[in-house]
Amino acid sequence: MNYVNYIKMEFPSRSANEGFARAAAAGFAAQLDPTLEELGDIKTAVSEAVTNCIVHAYPEELGKISMRMRIVKERRLEIVIRDWGRGIDNVERAMQPMFTTGGEDRSGMGFTIMESFTDRLKVKSAPGRGTTVTLERTIKPRAVR
Amino acid sequence: MKIHAKFSGGRLTIYFIGELDHHGAAQAAGEIDDILEEYLPRDCAVNLSELRFMDSSGIALILRVSRAMGRMGGRVWIEDPAPQPLRVIDAGGIERLVPIMAAKEEVRK
Numbered sequence: 001m002n003y004v005n006y007i008k009m010e011f012p013s014r015s016a017n018e019g020f021a022r023a024a025a026a027g028f029a030a031q032l033d034p035t036l037e038e039l040g041d042i043k044t045a046v047s048e049a050v051t052n053c054i055v056h057a058y059p060e061e062l063g064k065i066s067m068r069m070r071i072v073k074e075r076r077l078e079i080v081i082r083d084w085g086r087g088i089d090n091v092e093r094a095m096q097p098m099f100t101t102g103g104e105d106r107s108g109m110g111f112t113i114m115e116s117f118t119d120r121l122k123v124k125s126a127p128g129r130g131t132t133v134t135l136e137r138t139i140k141p142r143a144v145r
Numbered sequence: 146m147k148i149h150a151k152f153s154g155g156r157l158t159i160y161f162i163g164e165l166d167h168h169g170a171a172q173a174a175g176e177i178d179d180i181l182e183e184y185l186p187r188d189c190a191v192n193l194s195e196l197r198f199m200d201s202s203g204i205a206l207i208l209r210v211s212r213a214m215g216r217m218g219g220r221v222w223i224e225d226p227a228p229q230p231l232r233v234i235d236a237g238g239i240e241r242l243v244p245i246m247a248a249k250e251e252v253r254k
Contacts, residue, residue, distance in 0.1 A: 015168035022166075022198075040198070040229040047200040051167040097238075105174065107205040109237045116236035 004071040005031065013058040013065055013083070021050045021067055021081075028069045029077055032139040041117035042077070042137060048110040049081040049133045055106065057085025057131060079135040088125040095123065148176045150184070157186035158224065159210065165199040170206055177206070181213050189214050192248070194225035203230060204237045211243050222246045 007028055011017045022043040029042050046067075053065045068080045088094045095115075100108035115121045118135045125131040146169030149160040159177060163169075181189070191207055193199075207223065214221040223245045226234060234240060 015166075018166045018168050019164060037228070037232070040232065043198065044200050044229070044233060047166055047198075051200065051202070055167065105170065105205055105209075107201045107208065107237065109201040109204050113201050113233060113236050117232075 006070040008068045013054045045117045053083040057083040082132045084130040087127040155187040158190045160192045162195045165203045167202045170202040189221045190224040192224040199230045
């Protein structure tokens with residue numbers, strides 16, 4: 001067993017679930033006693049990843065999104081958000097700031113913000129098979145803050 | 146997510162209140178377009194003091210206001226952002242396009 005605690009949840013790609021997903025992530029992360037800033041960062045990164053699934057993976061239909069969270073050694077929080085949608089042709093290009101296929105309503109800053117607010121971001125995708133985004137963030141103990 | 150507007154002396158202040166994500170952004174965008182069309186302001190402040198949360202959907206909405214004000218030849222700035230929205234604004238680097246001001250600070254000409 002290489003984890004301290006974990007949850008796994010699944011929900012349809014309805015935009016109403018963006019708020020639910022980030023609230024669930026914050027609720028799980030709370031056991032590590034994060035600061036408000038750390039909690040805000042986790043919520044923001046999760047919101048971006050789930051929104052990408054809703055907007056880009058399933059643009060015209062509802063699909064399945066899964067979110068798995070684990071606390072692994074040394075207070076490291078690992079969040080894996082997965083969809084089975086369209087996938088990304090070119091991950092490197094999609095991660096460039098301001099790049100979006102979502103039109104004027106999207107800023108193209110989603111991956112940039114995920115990178116800024118986590119210690120590590122991994123994106124694995126295959127066209128037609130979906131995308132897996134892994135977010136990692138270590139929550140510092142209060143004594144060293 | 147709620148939108149509230151106050152207009153005085155040619156200056157429009159649009160307040161974003163609550164949590165702003167993709168779910169609420171489409172409706173908010175329509176409300177903002179209507180407000181800008183109604184007042185045709187010379188200056189516009191986007192006040193984020195009561196915004197508890199925003200993600201990059203908030204950046205897109207602020208840039209939408211900026212583009213609209215640009216078309217009208219007016220000025221726009223972000224006013225009093227709460228801590229979490231400020232972190233997102235910093236990460237997005239949009240202060241180069243839309244300055245951040247304190248509510249009582251005079252906008253530099």
